[in-house]
Structures are given as C-alpha cells and as structure tokens.
Amino acid sequence: MPSGTTGSAERAPAHQFPLGTVLVPERRAALLDWARRVDGVVLEDDYDAEFRYDRRPVAAMQGMDPSRVVLFKSLSKTLSPALGIGWIVAPPRWTQRLHRADLVAAQPSALDQLAFAALLESGGYDRQLRSCRQRYRLRRDTLVQALAEQLPRAPVSGVAAGLHLILRLPADVDSGAVVRAAAARSLRVADLAAYHATADHADHGLVLGYGNLADNGLHEAVRRLREAIGTSR
Structure with a gap:
C-alpha cells in the first residue's frame, strides 16, 4: 500500500460473496467517510457486477470518490480465467508507483491483450456480456x-446477480453431511458456515454455483442434491 495511507478496507459492494447482498448507499457513504477521516483507501473488488439479472447493474464505488477507491476488475468470469487479464483503476497519484511495481511474472501475453483491445473497440465485448x-x-x-419443486422447504436467496445462490437448509439437516453426501454423488456444493470466521453465528445453508x-x-x-439432503438428517 502506498505510503501516507493509515487504513484500508476491501469490499465487493455490488455483490458480496457469499450472501450476494448489495452495499446500500448509506453504507457506501459511511465507508468513504471513514476512508477520508483516516486517510485510508477502499479496495473495490468488482468481480461479477456485470451479471445482474433483474435490474440495471450497480455502479462501482470508484466513481463516488476516485481519490479514495481502487477498483479491481478482471476477465475471469466474463471471458476466461485462462487469459489472466485484469486491471486496476487507481488514483492518479499512485500511477507511477504501480508502474514501477515488479509485475513481470503476472503479465498476460501481449497477443491476448491486443485481442481483448480489439474486442472492446469493435463492441464485441459488450455483445459477449x-x-x-x-x-x-x-x-x-x-x-x-x-x-422450488424438489426442495420446497429450502428457500433460496442471493439470486439477483452473480453465478451462485444460497440454499437455506431445514434446521434438522446437517449441512456438513450434505456436502459430503453430495460429493459422493459427484456434486460439489459448499457449506455456508465455512465462510464464517467463527461457528457461533454461522448461517445454515449451502452455496450453490x-x-x-x-x-x-x-x-x-437438484435431484442428487435432494437425495444428499435426505440422507443428512
């Protein structure tokens, strides 16, 4: 982090993982106020905001205060992670420091970069999105x-955007056992509790990509998942 900053915070305000919530305007304003008060910076990971289905995409925080927000983007979900192409939108005062950073090992091929530039200029990337x-x-x-048809007692949430959703399990179902039973059926799901720092307030459910x-x-x-849940009570 460049010298002169006394605090930093990392956020995915357009679509938090794993719950899929959006940071409301009041919380965004409070976060930026904190950054100004402590001479800090917000690292914004805008990792899948392009995939918002029921309303217009949520704007990035970087536009609210370009001097305090560093925006990170990549093509991992929109084109392919194999390309290794990403970018940083940082305050101008940090541009030279970022250019001097040793990023040789992380640089994607020049050919891939040129191909992506051509895709942008032609409008092909917008069509792809x-x-x-x-x-x-x-x-x-x-x-x-x-x-809804096969697991009516397990409501879903976090469906407005992204490439995953949350499936809430009935209280009598062991979510860890479901993960193991699903794996035995060649189905990979994640225990929502695994994303909590402590088990005291962990949510009861699954993350389904x-x-x-x-x-x-x-x-x-879904049929295999229903079987896995049925064996995990």
Whole structure:
C-alpha cells in the first residue's frame, strides 16, 4: 500500500460473496467517510457486477470518490480465467508507483491483450456480456424453479446477480453431511458456515454455483442434491 495511507478496507459492494447482498448507499457513504477521516483507501473488488439479472447493474464505488477507491476488475468470469487479464483503476497519484511495481511474472501475453483491445473497440465485448447475462439468467431461473419443486422447504436467496445462490437448509439437516453426501454423488456444493470466521453465528445453508453447470443437467443435479439432503438428517 502506498505510503501516507493509515487504513484500508476491501469490499465487493455490488455483490458480496457469499450472501450476494448489495452495499446500500448509506453504507457506501459511511465507508468513504471513514476512508477520508483516516486517510485510508477502499479496495473495490468488482468481480461479477456485470451479471445482474433483474435490474440495471450497480455502479462501482470508484466513481463516488476516485481519490479514495481502487477498483479491481478482471476477465475471469466474463471471458476466461485462462487469459489472466485484469486491471486496476487507481488514483492518479499512485500511477507511477504501480508502474514501477515488479509485475513481470503476472503479465498476460501481449497477443491476448491486443485481442481483448480489439474486442472492446469493435463492441464485441459488450455483445459477449449481453449473451452471457441472458444465458446465465435462464440457467438461474431453471435452477431456482427446480429447487422450488424438489426442495420446497429450502428457500433460496442471493439470486439477483452473480453465478451462485444460497440454499437455506431445514434446521434438522446437517449441512456438513450434505456436502459430503453430495460429493459422493459427484456434486460439489459448499457449506455456508465455512465462510464464517467463527461457528457461533454461522448461517445454515449451502452455496450453490451454477456458472459451469450444463443447462440440461440442472434438474438431475437438484435431484442428487435432494437425495444428499435426505440422507443428512
């Protein structure tokens, strides 16, 4: 962190992981006020804000105070993590320091960068985003419908954006046992409690990612998950 800053905070205000919440305007303003008071900086990880399905995308915090917010973006979810292309939008006073940083090992190929630049200039990247949003929205809708039909006692949340959702489990179901039973059925899910620092206030549920699921396999995946839950009471 550049000298002169006395505090930092890392946030994903457009779509928090794993719960999928959005940082409301009042909290955004309070966070920026804190950064100004302590001469600090906010590191904004805008990792999947492009995939918002039921309303317009949420604006990045960086536009509210470019002097206090450092925005991080990448192509990992919109094109491919294999490209290794990302960027930083930082306050101008830090530009030279960032340029002098030793980033040789992390640099993507020049050819990939040029190809992405051409995609941007041609409008192809915007078309790619629109196509992805439509595809993932249909996939999300299919998954939510299948969960409602096969697991009516397990409500979902965090569905407005991103590539995952939260499935809340009944109180008599052991979420850790569900994860293990699902793995035995070639189904990978995550225990929501694993994302809590302590077990005292851990949420009871599962994190279900659907970004790489085949559309024609969604109902079968939910059927296997229902079986796993049934064996974990």
